Amino acid sequence: MLPQQFKREHMAQVLEGWRAAAAQVARPVAFMEVCGTHTVAAWRSGLHSLMPVTVTLLSGPGCPVCVTSQGDIDGMVELAGRSGVTFCSYGDMLRVPGKKGSLEQARSAGADVRVVYSALDAVGLAARQPRRQVVFAAVGFETTAPASAVAIQEAQRQGLTNFSVLVSHKRIVPAMLAISSGASPGGSSGGPSGGGGGGLAQVGIDGFLCPGHVAVIVGAKAFAPVVEECGLPCVVAGFEPLQMAQGLARLTELVRDKSPVVENLYPQAVTEEGNARALELMDEVFCPAPARWRALGAIADSGLGLRREYQDFDAAARFGLHPEEAPEPVGCRCGDVIMGRCRPVDCAMFGGACTPVHPIGPCMVSSEGSCQAWFKYGEGLH
Amino acid sequence: MCLAIPAKVVRLEDEGLAVVDLHGASLRVCTALAPETEAGEWVLVHAGFVIQRLAEAEVAEIWEALGQSDPSERGEGSAAAAN
Numbered sequence: 001m002l003p004q005q006f007k008r009e010h011m012a013q014v015l016e017g018w019r020a021a022a023a024q025v026a027r028p029v030a031f032m033e034v035c036g037t038h039t040v041a042a043w044r045s046g047l048h049s050l051m052p053v054t055v056t057l058l059s060g061p062g063c064p065v066c067v068t069s070q071g072d073i074d075g076m077v078e079l080a081g082r083s084g085v086t087f088c089s090y091g092d093m094l095r096v097p098g099k100k101g102s103l104e105q106a107r108s109a110g111a112d113v114r115v116v117y118s119a120l121d122a123v124g125l126a127a128r129q130p131r132r133q134v135v136f137a138a139v140g141f142e143t144t145a146p147a148s149a150v151a152i153q154e155a156q157r158q159g160l161t162n163f164s165v166l167v168s169h170k171r172i173v174p175a176m177l178a179i180s181s182g183a184s185p186g187g188s189s190g191g192p193s194g195g196g197g198g199g200l201a202q203v204g205i206d207g208f209l210c211p212g213h214v215a216v217i218v219g220a221k222a223f224a225p226v227v228e229e230c231g232l233p234c235v236v237a238g239f240e241p242l243q244m245a246q247g248l249a250r251l252t253e254l255v256r257d258k259s260p261v262v263e264n265l266y267p268q269a270v271t272e273e274g275n276a277r278a279l280e281l282m283d284e285v286f287c288p289a290p291a292r293w294r295a296l297g298a299i300a301d302s303g304l305g306l307r308r309e310y311q312d313f314d315a316a317a318r319f320g321l322h323p324e325e326a327p328e329p330v331g332c333r334c335g336d337v338i339m340g341r342c343r344p345v346d347c348a349m350f351g352g353a354c355t356p357v358h359p360i361g362p363c364m365v366s367s368e369g370s371c372q373a374w375f376k377y378g379e380g381l382h
Numbered sequence: 383m384c385l386a387i388p389a390k391v392v393r394l395e396d397e398g399l400a401v402v403d404l405h406g407a408s409l410r411v412c413t414a415l416a417p418e419t420e421a422g423e424w425v426l427v428h429a430g431f432v433i434q435r436l437a438e439a440e441v442a443e444i445w446e447a448l449g450q451s452d453p454s455e456r457g458e459g460s461a462a463a464a465n
Contacts, residue, residue, distance in 0.1 A: 216426065
């Protein structure tokens, strides 16, 4: 661990170099992080107020709770309310409102909704409750998907016929490509606009701060398509303020040098190839499939579907569930927030009708959501 | 949901499980995604699974990033302080 004094001096050096690089770019630049943990770390550390005035850090679709489509949430709530079903979910999802309430409200109304820490906990529940159908909400990016794969294989090994998964996993790189295709590196008007208004609508995306823990699984090289297809630099960074500042400063230098490449500044945990065993297990159970994202809509190959050998564990098929796309809550601008089209504070409901205690949109529900992070740490930046 | 937290492996158990010390809490996790995990080393835990092995030198910085104190400073045997 670096001594604090050294770290402060090091941060000062990074900021000085970053400001110099930003001045050399000589135009506003905007980078996007696509990781809820980065979102929170940036706000909590005050990084937004330290960065050069010409640099903007946008929070993209990196919070799994926030990007889960309204239709998928409605499907979860509907399934949880069915007789004989024990519905298992990570705790983050419980308070997201669907058109018929949240999982938490379904539980209050008598549904058997359980919060699990691990996907294997749901398998254990199924083994202990053979007369109930145990459904696991398989939500999250590549960090979480391998765990779902292990759980499904374990259920198969145990011969459990009362366990199934409602798959809503997401793959981050296809989403980054979808966003990038609307971005205009170097331009000032090409960004992911298309509505929403807000103070950031005219800012394009000049690069990505890549998610450290997703990268642990997929490896740094997984982001190469963003460079090759969109010409945007990608830097994998850790979550310590200094690490994030270094990552963003490096992105600024790469923009200055017109050198779009993938760089890994989190080698402590991330390798080029990723976690080979996790990728192997994920590939055994899942295959790329289209998925619906809040705000982004349907994106090809951006989700995961069960391979044929594991179709018996598909909860949607088992229970005849056909989630339909549903509109977002009236007035909610979470979609615009996720796409970087507006800041949380640009939403008329922010901090008034919508707060962490009484959230309306998922970005305020999730502890990793942009709105909740801004609500907690963004005072003074309104 | 993509939060991963460092923990120290206290012991390995059968069927790909291990008991880790996660900031003072004793927790059983799955090592299927990192089967080479060994007792005594630091690992990154996400949603009940070990997703990466870590060098001890990196643990303090990760904890700092998470806004927590550094558990490695408490020394060995901290699993006994499970809460």
